[in-house]
Amino acid sequence: MEHVATTAGLFPIPDAQRGRLVDLTGRGKGALIDGDESADVAAAYDAARERLVAAQREAGLDRVVEGQARWDDMLAHPLCVHENVRAGDVVRYYDNNNFYREPVVTGPLTEDGDLAADLSAAARLTDSLQAVVPGPYSLTDLARDEQYGSSAAFLDGLADFLAGEVDAFPDAVDTVLVLEPSLVTSPPDDDAHVRVRDALAAVNAATDADVVVHTYWGALGEKLHAHLLDTDVAALGYDLVSAHEECVYLVQEYGTADSVALGVVDGQNTRVEAPETVADRLSWFRESVPVSDFETVYATPNTELFYLPVSAFEDKLGALAAGVERVEVAE
């Protein structure tokens, strides 16, 4: 069994680039990313990416993400930069004191390569790359549709769009982490489960990389969890910070994929876990479930990390890597 210390991405922008970007663009709604940045702004994001990749390497993470400094609108980003999407009102991001521009989809979501371009840039900085994308269902929850006409058609359209994006990823991408918090926070009706499964399966089929579907802020419902097991993804993710007992129950009762992602570091609290806490959480899960061996255990913060100040974010990366190392030594 392999342990992989990694993250769910969406990092805080390093201090130097944060200040530079405000100087260049200001703070208003018009200052945000639209996919057509000036050379100066692009250079600031390139510098941020370099720093964020370096921070992961310094911390000793096994798989490195691009960092997604450009994702001004968090998980809604891939839509917010699309030519057939207009930026709507600034609205609340899940149950957080954070806000984003609600994307309003006004035309067909053709593949646009925005994510692949960032990943190609990151691939020049590391040889162990993990892509992070929003899941199709979460995008239906975060965006507004004026094109597809029904929630079912919108979900299918988003699955096609994401499959196209993922298909364009550079070969250096080893894993694709699909973040689907909305499956927990506002789950689909039972009669939509199959469609959600098929949407995720379509994304999975678009790449040779290992696909991990990760949820957080609670645990999946039992039926939905069972449907996700039918997507053929390499791993399902579980938030052991917010719902460890519920998550373990799911795996005890229904099993899981060949690999798992375990959210073992709190992405929304500055309290930095001790390495032994990280190791204990990983061991506790292994001992609690009737699975003799996993192919891979991805150890990760439970959520994106932009909620944290930069110093706490970097400390968390270090704690995660050290905790995983401790487990590996013990085994």
Place this chain on the structure above:
Amino acid sequence: MSADRDGRGGDETRVGRERFRPADHPNDHFLLTTVVGSYPKPAWLTDVRERHEADGDAVTDDEWTEAIDDASRLITGEHERAGLDVVCDGEMRREEMVEFFARRIGGYEFKGPVKVWGHNYFDKPSVVSEVTYDEPWLREEYEFTAGVAERPVKVPITGPYTLATWSFDEVYDDDAGLAYALADLINEEISGLVAAGARYIQIDEPALATTPEDHAVVGECLERIVAGLPDDVRLCLHVCYGDYGEIYPKINDYPIDEFDVELANGDYDQLDVFADGDVDPDLGLGVVDAHTPTVEPVAEIEANIREGLTVVPPEKLTVSPDCGLKILPREVAYAKLENMVRAARNVEADLDSGEIDPDALRTGP
């Protein structure tokens, strides 16, 4: 326990409204006019602060203190010039509603800015040890403002639930535990303010709007906040935006004298929530929008005030802006307040003359 705190209860005995009626009030009816708290800072104050922070020799601590006092005096006077019955200094000493208190409460630490949206950041503090009351937070602000004001002064305080949920909590088991500990500190602070003469306190709980399911936590916080306070202290709870249907009528059980809401921004689409004829505390009604720079004409604000009279009688209606005005241009903020007071006085005159029949306006049972 609701309106029966320390023996008060019912409209007749509710403490505090008449004491704020100015001696020269022109009408028999009295719609108490006030502000929620924050107000645009004079441009020069921001300039002096930046120079003081950049170089303590260029602008010394004494000069900075003098500048803040001048700003406080200026804005308090501006509120009085607008005709408000109860004033404050526009929170000239405060930069941000959580950070200001976190810098004064023991147990807090600042670890760096965090993103709110886009390129907008906030110094979200971390609670790294048990919170403690080390020194008065607002006494200087209150004493100075009361010293320069002709009118009574209200003291806005960020509520414990908001202070807790808008912080990183590294110590307490849950947000409720931290909120209760902070409520005890706020009780201590208010006791000091009351000893200094304050009689009108406003607790700001914007976080309740986003997590209304925690209304019981806020209720318990308020019980802790009022513990041991004298009967003649008027306590207001301000909750801006959000779904009021989730917290009303539960707020009727809160130990508060006034519940202040933001309704102008939504064009009173949530007013029905309060239309059961059973609103227990006085209603502080937002009648000008704190988010749009358009100055509402007096007639429009009069119509907004009449909206309030459909759910509570005049003796239970307080008139205020929707929220703090600090994001508006200063001249716009002033014009809104001036029009608001004029509108309130006009409605009072109409009530006096019988042109407005409040009983006929009320829609509740």
